[in-house]
Amino acid sequence: MRKFAISLITILLIGIGAFYGIKTWENQKNDLNQPQKSVQKVSHINLVALGDSLTEGVGDEKNMKGYSGRIAKKIRAQYNVSVTVSNFGKAGDRSDQIKKRLDTQQKFQKRLQKANVIVMTSGGNDLQQLLLKNVLATSPKTLSAAVKAGQQSYQQKLSALIKDIRSYNSDAPIFIFGNYNPLYVHFADRSDFNDDVKLFNNINAQAAKEAGNAYFVSIFNLTYGQFKTTTQREGLIKESANSNSSSNSNAAMTAVLxxxxxxxxxxxxxxxxxxxxxKGYNYMTTQLFNKMKKETKQWLIKQ
Incomplete structure (x- = not known):
């Protein structure tokens, strides 16, 4: 009797398994017979780049307008779409000056309205202005205090700029670059300079987070260039400490700035x-492209 019960249970289990196996196969067959939704790309990208000298492309030996020409080339090659770039970068502009240009230039406004992608640089000149104003600071602590005192003003100006951008285009994703420390190789022993840049980068990152459909792109490793390892940087720190101890560091900083x-x-x-x-602009472009690839639904895929 016990053997009969076990056999009966076994038969039932096999039957149930067979039933669900058939149903699963039928469902899969039906799914295959259903028309599949194809993902469609847009055929053309209008990319607007705005900001300071990093957007203008100052220093670019290839004359590709810095990251803007390079990112257009990457998008064309990767996704087989046409790209139009409108570059509104201007060397020396602070965040409030970028906003002023947007408020007064109709061409800037019209291109922004048609943008699928918006890329911007901001903060480098705001920070540089603070550093130059306080170049005679008696200590790194005093200089950092001055930078921290200026962060709220920059935060407000950046928020106003982004709000202005959104008044012309509420849909396109905004990719906001951070900044780097060009002083590092001469002042590797001054960790406060890196901290100051990171402070302003945090403002950019937070602004992107609060704006919605906006993304922060870090380029801080431009600070180090070829000095990639801890050993290399420690050697540079020692060299900088010896050099700066025998010179007027305020004058040296002014010279670099x-x-x-x-x-x-x-x-x-x-x-x-x-x-x-x-090399530097190639790095910026790679960082931007890696971020854009993660957000293709926002700018490449038809909604």
């Missing part, structure tokens, strides 16, 4: 020792 001093960073242009060169 105004492009008067050679900077041995393989990713920085030798023309001004401040802006990215071909």
């Amino acid at each position: 105004t492009g008067q001093k050679n900077v041995n960073n393989a990713w920085i242009s030798t023309e001004d020792n401040y802006h990215p060169n071909n």
Whole structure:
């Protein structure tokens, strides 16, 4: 009797398994017979780049307008779509000056209205202005305090700029670059400079988070250039400490900030020792493209 019960249970289990197996096969067959939804790309991308000298492409030996020409080339090659780039970068502009140009230039406004993608740089000149104003600070602590005191003003100006951008285009994703420390190779022993840049980068990142459909793109590794390892950087720190102890650091910082001093960073242009060169702009473009690839639904795929 026990054997009979076990056999009966076994038969029932096999029957149930067979039933569900057939149903699963039928469902899969029906799914295959259903028309599949195809993902359609847009045929053309209008990319608007706005900001300061990093958008203008200062230092670019290839004359590709920095990251803007390079990202257009990557998008065309990767996705087989046409791309029009409108570059509204201007060297030296702070965030409030970028906004002023947008408020007063109709061409800028019209191109922005038609954009599928918006890319911007901001903050570098706002921070540089603070550093130059406080170049005679008696200590790194005093200088950092001045930078921290200026962060709220920059935050407000950046928010106003993004709000202005959104008034012309509420849909396109905005990719907001961070900044880097061009002073590093001369002042590797001054960790406060890196901290100041990171402070402003955090403002950019937070602004992107709050804006909605906006994304922060970090390029901080431009700071280090070819000095990629801890050992290399430690050696540079020792060298900088020895050099700066025997010179007027305020004068040296002014020289670097105004492009008067050679900077041995393989990713920085030798023309001004401040802006990215071909390698630097390639790095910026790679960082931007990697971020854009994650958000193709926002700019490449038809909704």
